[in-house]
Amino acid sequence: MSLLNxxxxxxxxxxxxxxxGTLYIMSDSSKEMLLHQLESHGQDTATHLGLxxxxxxxxxxxxxxxxxxNAIFDSGFYHKIEVTNADQKTLxxxxxxxxxxxxxxxxxxxxxxxxxxxxxxxxxHQWRKVGKIKVQSRAGYAYEQxxxxxxxxxxxxxxxxxxxxxxxxxxxxxxxxxxxGVEEQATALSERxxxxxxxxxxxxxxxxxxxxxxxxxxxxxxxxxEQSRHIDDLRKTAYQDNLTGLANQRSTQAQLCDWLDxxxxxxxxxxxxxxxxxxxxxxxxxxxxxxxxxxxxTAKQLENLSIRYQxxxxxxxxxxxxxxxxxxTDEETIKCEITKLNHTIKTRADFExxxxxxxxxxxxxxxxxxxxxxxxxxxxARILVRQAAIExxxxxxxxxxxxTQVASSSWQEHVAxxxxxxxxxxxxxxxxxxxxxxxxxxxxxxxxxxxxxIPCTANEFIHVVKELxxxxxxxxxxxxxxxxxxxxxxxxxxxxxxxxxxxxxTENFDKWLRRKLGKHPLKGKLNIExxxxxxxxxxxxxxxxxxxxxxxSIGFGVDNFGIHPSGFSYIYAVxxxxxxxxxxxxxxxxxxxxxxFFISSLITAVHSLGIEVYAERVEKQxxxxxxxxxxxxxxxxxxxxxxxxxx
Numbered sequence: 174m175s176l177l178n179x180x181x182x183x184x185x186x187x188x189x190x191x192x193x194g195t196l197y198i199m200s201d202s203s204k205e206m207l208l209h210q211l212e213s214h215g216q217d218t219a220t221h222l223g224l225x226x227x228x229x230x231x232x233x234x235x236x237x238x239x240x241x242x243n244a245i246f247d248s249g250f251y252h253k254i255e256v257t258n259a260d261q262k263t264l265x266x267x268x269x270x271x272x273x274x275x276x277x278x279x280x281x282x283x284x285x286x287x288x289x290x291x292x293x294x295x296x297x298h299q300w301r302k303v304g305k306i307k308v309q310s311r312a313g314y315a316y317e318q319x320x321x322x323x324x325x326x327x328x329x330x331x332x333x334x335x336x337x338x339x340x341x342x343x344x345x346x347x348x349x350x351x352x353x354g355v356e357e358q359a360t361a362l363s364e365r366x367x368x369x370x371x372x373x374x375x376x377x378x379x380x381x382x383x384x385x386x387x388x389x390x391x392x393x394x395x396x397x398x399e400q401s402r403h404i405d406d407l408r409k410t411a412y413q414d415n416l417t418g419l420a421n422q423r424s425t426q427a428q429l430c431d432w433l434d435x436x437x438x439x440x441x442x443x444x445x446x447x448x449x450x451x452x453x454x455x456x457x458x459x460x461x462x463x464x465x466x467x468x469x470x471t472a473k474q475l476e477n478l479s480i481r482y483q484x485x486x487x488x489x490x491x492x493x494x495x496x497x498x499x500x501x502t503d504e505e506t507i508k509c510e511i512t513k514l515n516h517t518i519k520t521r522a523d524f525e526x527x528x529x530x531x532x533x534x535x536x537x538x539x540x541x542x543x544x545x546x547x548x549x550x551x552x553x554a555r556i557l558v559r560q561a562a563i564e565x566x567x568x569x570x571x572x573x574x575x576x577t578q579v580a581s582s583s584w585q586e587h588v589a590x591x592x593x594x595x596x597x598x599x600x601x602x603x604x605x606x607x608x609x610x611x612x613x614x615x616x617x618x619x620x621x622x623x624x625x626x627i628p629c630t631a632n633e634f635i636h637v638v639k640e641l642x643x644x645x646x647x648x649x650x651x652x653x654x655x656x657x658x659x660x661x662x663x664x665x666x667x668x669x670x671x672x673x674x675x676x677x678x679t680e681n682f683d684k685w686l687r688r689k690l691g692k693h694p695l696k697g698k699l700n701i702e703x704x705x706x707x708x709x710x711x712x713x714x715x716x717x718x719x720x721x722x723x724x725x726s727i728g729f730g731v732d733n734f735g736i737h738p739s740g741f742s743y744i745y746a747v748x749x750x751x752x753x754x755x756x757x758x759x760x761x762x763x764x765x766x767x768x769x770f771f772i773s774s775l776i777t778a779v780h781s782l783g784i785e786v787y788a789e790r791v792e793k794q795x796x797x798x799x800x801x802x803x804x805x806x807x808x809x810x811x812x813x814x815x816x817x818x819x820x
Contacts (some may be wrong), residue, residue: 180349181342183637188337192330195380201408210315212290218245218254219294219308226256226306227298233258238265252311273313287315297704351379355386366748367394397745397781401722404774405740411771412758414489416465417472425488427757428736429547432486432498435756435790439484440632441501442541445511446554447475449534450562452493455527471495471534475515476508483706496554501540504574506701511538515567535561537569543632588637591621593652598628600660600816601668603785604809607800612666613807614700614728614785618816619651622637648676649685656689658819660696668819669700671732674707677718690725700728702753705737719747733789735775744779752779753809756790762803763795773803780804 222245228238242254246267255266295302351374361368369387374380409415412424432439435651449455449471455464475495479487482499490497502510515536522533537557541550561569591597601615620628638647645758648670655668676682701722708715708731719729734752735741744752754772762768776786788800793811800808 420488431757696726751785
């Protein structure tokens with residue numbers, strides 16, 4: 174029961190006690206008064222009747238006595254009238270049963286006992302005693318009068334009590350509103366939301382409580398912000414180039430290895446390698462500040478080109494070398510983009526008079542396939558950029574562009590039919606608890622069976638899915654299969670589905686998902702993950718989507734966490750149930766103290782928000798051992814087994 178209801182009930186109980194006491198006192202007082210009235214009424218009747226009947230009583234004229242008594246008795250105000258002579262012999266007696274109006278309830282009759290007094294009068298005639306007259310008034314009259322008074326009092330009490338309770342409830346609600354705000358603050362704080370009360374009550378005690386709660390909320394919020402800034406500074410120090418803001422050499426190579434050597438999901442790509450010649454000479458001739466400004470400008474232009482494509486990897490490899498890897502683009506488009514990039518940088522160099530006699534930058538363009546390794550990609554790019562430097566040319570394109578891979582119409586038809594008919598093949602990879610080694614969840618990996626019924630990896634068909642505009646259909650097919658599986662296997666460990674940014678932002682997808690979830694109770698058995706980049710592209714929409722999942726008891730996670738240059742302060746607004754640290758940050762955790770310190774700080778900060786932390790792409794036992802020491806909640810990777818079919 175709420176405090177407001179308790180206070181209202183307490184006041185109401187006091188009012189009931191007060192009115193009960195009042196009613197008792199009033200009833201008792203009224204009862205005494207009515208008894209006195211009945212006593213007086215009986216005495217007066219006996220007196221007047223005696224004056225009239227005295228001669229008849231002396232003559233013992235019973236007929237006249239009976240006639241006179243009956244005339245009075247018929248008025249209905251008397252229970253018994255008895256006339257006796259001097260020898261106590263009854264001359265006449267009349268009694269009527271006790272008749273009480275039906276308006277008086279039986280419980281009231283039992284509660285209030287009224288016995289009218291029997292009044293008597295000695296009668297004398299001509300100086301001698303001739304007898305007595307006894308009169309007892311009827312109790313029904315007293316009961317009726319007493320009940321009328323009690324009933325009226327009860328009606329007034331109930332009416333006034335209702336008005337008082339409603340008024341009191343309203344007043345208490347106003348007075349205690351700050352406490353409701355404090356309750357909401359505490360609830361919000363437990364959900365990692367920081368809410369301050371703007372209206373401070375004037376009541377001293379409530380004012381102190383509200384102000385103390387506001388201070389605590391600000392302090393906790395400040396602690397998290399400071400912790401986030403500290404970890405973001407660590408991330409920048411460890412993985413970001415201080416001058417340009419791009420990923421540094423270590424982070425860039427880790428991402429290339431992760432995408433090309435481990436995941437093998439990048440697909441055919443275009444690599445842009447940019448080299449600034451004679452950087453040392455530029456520093457000496459124009460000064461470090463001017464040279465650094467040119468470096469920053471060059472890096473920004475390369476980044477602007479890259480962010481138009483998803484996914485992308487862009488970073489600084491050394492003082493004078495930059496690299497960007499974007500999805501494969503047709504020859505005409507990439508030549509136009511690179512020419513524009515070179516022209517922009519050259520225009521800035523000419524304006525600064527940095528390199529008037531030679532190219533401001535050398536750019537090489539190479540292409541990668543599904544089988545290209547990170548080392549092979551870098552080697553080919555460096556060879557071409559050296560060739561451009563030797564030939565003193567601005568841009569070095571490959572001798573022959575392979576062109577954008579266009580799938581055959583039969584393969585496109587096969588993929589489209591598989592998706593439209595929801596004939597997708599699902600595999601899963603376990604996320605194991607770091608302490609109990611039991612499955613926390615199973616992340617689903619979508620596959621399509623080729624014509625030989627052999628599962629194809631995502632990079633073999635995903636570009637076809639994108640070309641055909643079937644990304645949303647693919648995501649829906651995976652979700653439907655996952656929901657169907659859970660419905661038939663309610664005791665299995667939770668399944669995790671990765672959704673694309675395109676699907677989440679599709680109109681009416683929320684309604685479709687709400688309808689699907691409404692038909693199948695999946696409490697605690699389904700998780701949905703979204704890539705960190707997709708989260709950062711529209712945090713507000715992701716928050717609304719997260720709320721939808723939470724209302725339906727569906728878990729929400731952020732994938733590839735920790736590598737986006739924007740940092741992770743968004744985690745406060747999004748509040749996922751868990752995050753998965755990107756595999757590129759895990760690769761060297763067993764060898765790099767710097768990586769361990771960063772990951773440890775990140776885990777501590779995220780744990781403080783009540784969010785679980787998992788590590789992706791764990792391949793070695795030594796990595797698991799270090800991650801356990803860093804308080805990781807779970808690990809996922811080939812160390813725990815290859816993907817298995819979901820059956």
